[in-house]
Amino acid sequence: MSPTQASTAELLQRLSILELNPMQRDAHRAIGTGKDVVLVAPTGSGKTLAFLLPLAARLDAKAEGVQALVLVPARELALQIEEVWKRLGTGLGATCCYGGHDVRIEARNLARPPALLVGTPGRVLDHLESGRLVVARVRTLVLDEFDKSLELGFHEPMAAILRALPALEQRILTSATDLAELPKFAGVRSPVRLAFVGGAASEERLRVVQVRAPEADKLDTLFKLICKLGDSSTLVFLNHRESVERASAALDARGIVNAAFHGGLDQDVRERTLAKFRNGSARVLVTTDLASRGLDIPMVQAIVHYHLPSTLEAYVHRNGRTARMTASGAAYVIVGP
Known part of the structure; x- marks a missing residue:
C-alpha cells in the first residue's frame, strides 16, 4: 500500500528535511x-x-525476495544509498554489494533477501551467476549515475543483469549529464524525461x-589560498594519487587540517575520510576526480583546481x-608561471 502524504512527511522528518x-x-x-x-x-x-x-x-512489506535493485558505479555511492534508506526507517530491509567487500558477508545477507539491494554491477552479477542472488521478483531497477557507469565500462555486466530480470516493470535512470541516446540494453520504453541541468542561473552562482x-x-x-579561504569547506583536485598524498x-x-582521498586507499580509510569531511573535522579534502561526482558531499563552498583535468x-x-x-x-584555478 502506498504511504499517505503524512507518512511521506514523516520519512522526511527522519532526515531532518522540511520539504522536497x-x-x-x-x-x-x-x-x-x-x-x-x-x-x-x-x-x-x-537524486538519491x-x-x-x-x-x-x-x-x-509482505512480499519476499529482492523487489528493487539499484546499480551504482562506486562502492561509496552504494553505502551512501544504504545509509539514507536506513535513516528513512521504512522497516524494509536493504543491503549493498560491491567489489572489495567480503563475499561471505554479502552471501549471508543475501540468504535472507532484503527488499532493496544496492550494488556495483560487477559484484551484483557475480552473486547472480553464482546463484547467491535471486532476482525473479525484482520489479524496479534504478541505474544511478548511469553516465558514470557507462564511462567506467560497466556496459556488459549491466546488460547481463537486465537480461536476468523477468519481472521487471520499471526502469529509473539517473545521470549528471544529458544522454543524447540511451543504450539499447537499458530497455527504456517511452520514458518520462526530467532535466534539471545547470544553465545560466547556476553559472551565475559560481565564481571562477x-x-x-x-x-x-x-x-x-595552495597553502596561501587555503589560509585565505579560512573555514570554507574546500575540495582540492589533483590528477594523480601520488600528487594527492604529496x-x-x-x-x-x-x-x-585536511584529509586525502583517492582510489588507492583501502575502503574503510576512504569511508572514514569522507566522514571527517562531512562532519567538518577536516574542512579540506585533497582528492582525485574520485570525489568529483557520485558522492554525497554537502555544502562545499570552494573548489580548487591544483591540476586542471584532461x-x-x-x-x-x-x-x-x-x-x-x-x-x-x-x-x-591555480596556474603556473
Whole structure:
C-alpha cells in the first residue's frame, strides 16, 4: 500500500528535511506513475532521495525476495544509498554489494533477501551467476549515475543483469549529464524525461578565479589560498594519487587540517575520510576526480583546481560540487608561471 502524504512527511522528518526540492517533487510524481523515468540532474542535487521515496511507496512489506535493485558505479555511492534508506526507517530491509567487500558477508545477507539491494554491477552479477542472488521478483531497477557507469565500462555486466530480470516493470535512470541516446540494453520504453541541468542561473552562482603561482611547484600558493579561504569547506583536485598524498602531507606539515582521498586507499580509510569531511573535522579534502561526482558531499563552498583535468566534462563535474541548487560557490584555478 502506498504511504499517505503524512507518512511521506514523516520519512522526511527522519532526515531532518522540511520539504522536497522541485527536482525531487517532479521525480517523485513521475516515478509514482510506474513509467520508465530518465532523470538528469547535477551530482549532489538530491537524486538519491528522489528515487528512494517513491521506492518506499512501491515496495511491499509482505512480499519476499529482492523487489528493487539499484546499480551504482562506486562502492561509496552504494553505502551512501544504504545509509539514507536506513535513516528513512521504512522497516524494509536493504543491503549493498560491491567489489572489495567480503563475499561471505554479502552471501549471508543475501540468504535472507532484503527488499532493496544496492550494488556495483560487477559484484551484483557475480552473486547472480553464482546463484547467491535471486532476482525473479525484482520489479524496479534504478541505474544511478548511469553516465558514470557507462564511462567506467560497466556496459556488459549491466546488460547481463537486465537480461536476468523477468519481472521487471520499471526502469529509473539517473545521470549528471544529458544522454543524447540511451543504450539499447537499458530497455527504456517511452520514458518520462526530467532535466534539471545547470544553465545560466547556476553559472551565475559560481565564481571562477584564476590564481597565479610564481613557481612551477604550486604547493606554497595552495597553502596561501587555503589560509585565505579560512573555514570554507574546500575540495582540492589533483590528477594523480601520488600528487594527492604529496599535497596533503605538505598541508599537514604547515598545520592545515585536511584529509586525502583517492582510489588507492583501502575502503574503510576512504569511508572514514569522507566522514571527517562531512562532519567538518577536516574542512579540506585533497582528492582525485574520485570525489568529483557520485558522492554525497554537502555544502562545499570552494573548489580548487591544483591540476586542471584532461577534459572539459571533468572540469564541469568538479565545479558541480559547489554552487548547487540555490547556493553560491567559487572555483579557483591555480596556474603556473
